[in-house]
Amino acid sequence: MTTVALKPATMAQALGRALRDAMADDPTVHVMGEDVGTLGGVFRVTDGLAKEFGEDRVTDTPLAEAGILGTAVGMAMYGLRPVVEMQFDAFAYPAFEQLISHVARMRNRTRGAMPLPITVRVPYGGGIGGVEHHSDSSEAYYIATPGLHVVTPATVADAYGLLRAAIASDDPVVFLEPKRLYWSKDTWNPDEPQAVDPIGRAAVRRHGRSATLITYGPSVPVCMEAAEAARAEGWDLEVVDLRSLVPFDDETVSASVRRTGRAVVVHESGGFGGPGGEIAARVTERCFHYLEAPVLRVAGFDIPYPPPMLERHHLPGVDRILDAVARLQWEAQS
Amino acid sequence: MTVMEQRGAYRPTPPPAWQPRTDPAPLLPDALPHRVLGTEAAERVDPELLRRLYAELVRGRRYNAQATALTKQGRLAVYPSSTGQEACEVAAALVLEERDWLFPSYRDTLAAVARGLDPVQALTLLRGDWHTGYDPHEHRIAPLCTPLATQLPHAVGLAHAAHLKGDDVVALALVGDGGTSEGDFHEALNFAAVWRAPVVFLVQNNGFAISVPLDKQTAAPSLAHKAVGYGMPGRLVDGNDAAAVHEVLSDAVAHARAGGGPTLVEAVTYRMEAHTNADDDKRYRGDSEVEAWRAHDPIALLEHELTERGLLDEAGMRAAREDAEAMAADLRERMNQDPALDPMDLFAHVYAQPTTQLLEQEAQLRAELDAEARHHENEHESEGTAR
């Protein structure tokens, strides 16, 4: 066995590397969006790509999200694999018409004749002190649209592997990038970056026996921290990182909840009509007889994303997760 | 008998009714951006107006410098400077009557301040204590808009509504060159023209949309040329010439007020600073380009005109600088105080009648804050006993 050299890398670097490798491997992969060329993207994820692959494959588009995604549809129809960047979560909304009316359903309406292998990269979520319209968690809109895959990495290795898988997918993938984790570092082997499991597999990030925290994206590190803190209270928490919201890995999630008998879903988008409701319902349907307590949700408030100086009150933090964990002592309470 | 069977009897005639407009010339912009300063036209401009513009430009530049300094001290989350573009900002504010409305985008704090908004209130979006720190009705300034071009249909709708009500109100909407590529720009212009809405669109073409230069944004001869396709006049103006921008916008506002419908104005200017303090403009443009524009500075242009004609002396310039300095000092001082925030405000303005789930969440946060406060109190007490 050879030992691999692990080096620190950020999630943004791993994403850039995934784009680079995908472009090098497959000449049909094209990157397009606002400021992705000369500037390398406002988060520098596409840094260096224009130099390496030229403007025809790494394109600074006019400033028009519906146009970016709409032209990507046509490019995909003609055999290319566009990877489009939406600059920020809330600026993807002008493109929703294209996403919902065309991208998500082209395969279906053409009886499989016209699949659209498009990857839509969307930096999402709060916690970076962004001004209005720079912190939305829009995953509920995406997962409510049949025909789209929706994935979101929480680690550097997953950022690489999931993005490669998304670009290779013959179906459209909404690739949600947790902005808050762009600069998070991990040790990673940049010389031999690894593919991950196919899209749709969750990962158990921490094993535990007393309850399962089900989470994804920016909330994964928060849950890991909460699990550490919970040890002091005598709780041994398992943390499941979904990685993919669509398809949803019922198997891994149910297996975990059956082992622990208790579950809390954690995400920063609003709870009402949010992904947590769907997840809690699925867990209840599959694990009812194993549950010692109702499945709880810890989510952002049901408010428009607040201004930066107040966002800490909105984002689910360790304390709110621990409170929910305490409420899982259902029998003792009732 | 079908049309095909009729063939022999068919006599071609011109198509009925509709013909394309054959004289778009009145809608087309001039070949070169309109200029006033340094030309004979300048002599016809009211000296008082020139002095007023000058004072506002000097204030505006100082405001930009102060706000940028506040980002370095961590007092502002981010600031998109309009240094170099002050002439557009100031003219946009000054051409409007009190009853008119301004629809700014995120870079247009100066226009809002020149219209009378409190400089601190204008910065709440960028400071991060609330999204819009003022009541839009007070000065008739819509919230500074961050999603690009989305304020343009709002301006059209407001102008249209005012017109329907019989009020002679005009809306002036500001957008960047990049924003003209958005679908909302197209829809807004189209609605405005079809409804003959009393609205003026001012595009500040400052050369870049973050890093993307104009030639990657559009292949149109100019952005003002876009007007002709909608059936409204397009006007091209030197965006660093405050008198020219004021004149062109005044004409457009008067035209709109008189029932003539919308105008698209493109002001050709340049963004002297990076997109925001967080941007690195070295990646996409060279110093020489920036320097070339520095030689066409809006303040210097006007100052030259005024001093040449004896309308401004050293004392006048000093007075303008002192006034700007006082504004900056006041801004600095007030921005250096921590804003008093109430986290319960998170729930205060979501609905007129809060939903049950919001009331629950409100109670949850209240309990958390109370617990936090008790925790701090206990800490203080135990500190006290230890001493």
Ligand SMILES: Cc1ncc(C[n+]2csc(CCOP(=O)(O)OP(=O)(O)O)c2C)c(N)n1
């Ligand atoms: C719908 C939308 N897409 C993307 C952005 C991100 N963004 C903010 S400013 C900007 C460039 C705008 O350029 P321009 O319209 O020329 O105005 P300027 O910044 O030059 O004043 C971009 C892409 C946004 N705010 N809204």
